[in-house]
Amino acid sequence: MLKIPVMSNQLLANKRGIIFGALDEQSIAWHVAEKCVSQGAKITLTNAPVALRMGKIMELSEKLHAELIGADATSVEDLENLLTEILGGKIDFILHSIGMSLNVRKGKHYTDTNYDFMQKTFDISAISFHKLMQSALKLDAIADGGSILALTYIAAQRVFPDYGEMAESKALLESFARSFGYHFGTLKKVRVNTISQSPTWTTAGSGVKGFKEFYDYADKMSPLGNASADACGDYCVAMFSDLTKMVTMQNLYHDGGFSTMGMNPAVLNI
Numbered sequence: 001m002l003k004i005p006v007m008s009n010q011l012l013a014n015k016r017g018i019i020f021g022a023l024d025e026q027s028i029a030w031h032v033a034e035k036c037v038s039q040g041a042k043i044t045l046t047n048a049p050v051a052l053r054m055g056k057i058m059e060l061s062e063k064l065h066a067e068l069i070g071a072d073a074t075s076v077e078d079l080e081n082l083l084t085e086i087l088g089g090k091i092d093f094i095l096h097s098i099g100m101s102l103n104v105r106k107g108k109h110y111t112d113t114n115y116d117f118m119q120k121t122f123d124i125s126a127i128s129f130h131k132l133m134q135s136a137l138k139l140d141a142i143a144d145g146g147s148i149l150a151l152t153y154i155a156a157q158r159v160f161p162d163y164g165e166m167a168e169s170k171a172l173l174e175s176f177a178r179s180f181g182y183h184f185g186t187l188k189k190v191r192v193n194t195i196s197q198s199p200t201w202t203t204a205g206s207g208v209k210g211f212k213e214f215y216d217y218a219d220k221m222s223p224l225g226n227a228s229a230d231a232c233g234d235y236c237v238a239m240f241s242d243l244t245k246m247v248t249m250q251n252l253y254h255d256g257g258f259s260t261m262g263m264n265p266a267v268l269n270i
């Protein structure tokens with residue numbers, strides 16, 4: 001039988017990007033990377049040195065013919081090295097897909113938070129975004145009209161008790177997107193947005209207590225169901241493309257409608 005190739009619109013032809021946070025094939029960043037390349041982009045993959053050793057990012061880099069550079073996103077020095085190493089042409093887009101809570105990982109209850117862990121969590125999950133944007137601005141690494149995205153979760157606005165201090169991390173992350181979005185927009189016409197994604201089965205996601213119930217509840221509550229990592233890849237492509245040049249400083253829900261729901265009869269039967 002004749003196989004019809006899936007056509008790509010090449011929405012990212014001639015664009016160069018950096019994707020942070022692909023650990024394994026479940027990672028949202030993994031799917032975003034695949035979608036970006038299928039739309040014609042040339043990308044650099046990066047992750048923390050430990051993830052380069054333990055994860056499967058090497059496989060992805062080979063598959064996509066993408067260069068791979070290690071960087072701890074909490075280290076300004078590493079971020080500057082990364083941005084300098086791949087210069088020789090400016091970057092058109094960046095995905096920040098990084099999150100980790102030490103208190104959640106170590107099973108600490110929200111009312112028994114360890115503050116050293118909390119500071120580390122904020123540094124990894126939120127301040128790294130500011131560090132990345134500040135380094136990129138100082139090095140003039142982003143092309144005019146470029147697009148910067150970070151992934152977030154609705155726990156920044158609503159209470160999800162087992163999400164721990166990640167809720168405050170996401171609130172901080174979204175605030176950095178707005179504040180830096182002003183400066184990057186004014187100076188460089190660069191867009192900065194956050195995408196608030198549905199619960200997704202990944203290493204970071206499934207580390208949250210009761211994730212399965214939480215995932216099923218969101219899936220039933222959302223008229224379109226939970227948005228997959230693959231669909232998130234499509235949305236990121238749209239946000240990196242020239243079709244969304246006037247969208248900035250927004251927190252964009254990619255959640256099948258969850259954020260607007262009050263009650264859905266479907267959840268009464270779970």
Ligand SMILES: NC(=O)c1ccc[n+]([C@@H]2O[C@H](COP(=O)([O-])OP(=O)(O)OC[C@H]3O[C@@H](n4cnc5c(N)ncnc54)[C@H](O)[C@@H]3O)[C@@H](O)[C@H]2O)c1
Pocket residue numbers: 020021022023024026027028029047048051071072073074096097098099100124151152153196197198199200201202203204205206
């Ligand atoms: N999975 C979900 O349910 C969900 C929902 C909404 C938003 N998000 C967000 O999506 C993003 C990606 O998470 P994911 O679910 O794909 O999980 P993931 O575990 O696959 O990705 C998290 C990534 O962060 C990287 N990372 C951790 N510390 C780092 C450091 N110091 N420097 C550089 N990288 C570091 C990890 O190596 C990993 O690749 C996170 O911001 C997460 O909060 C996830």
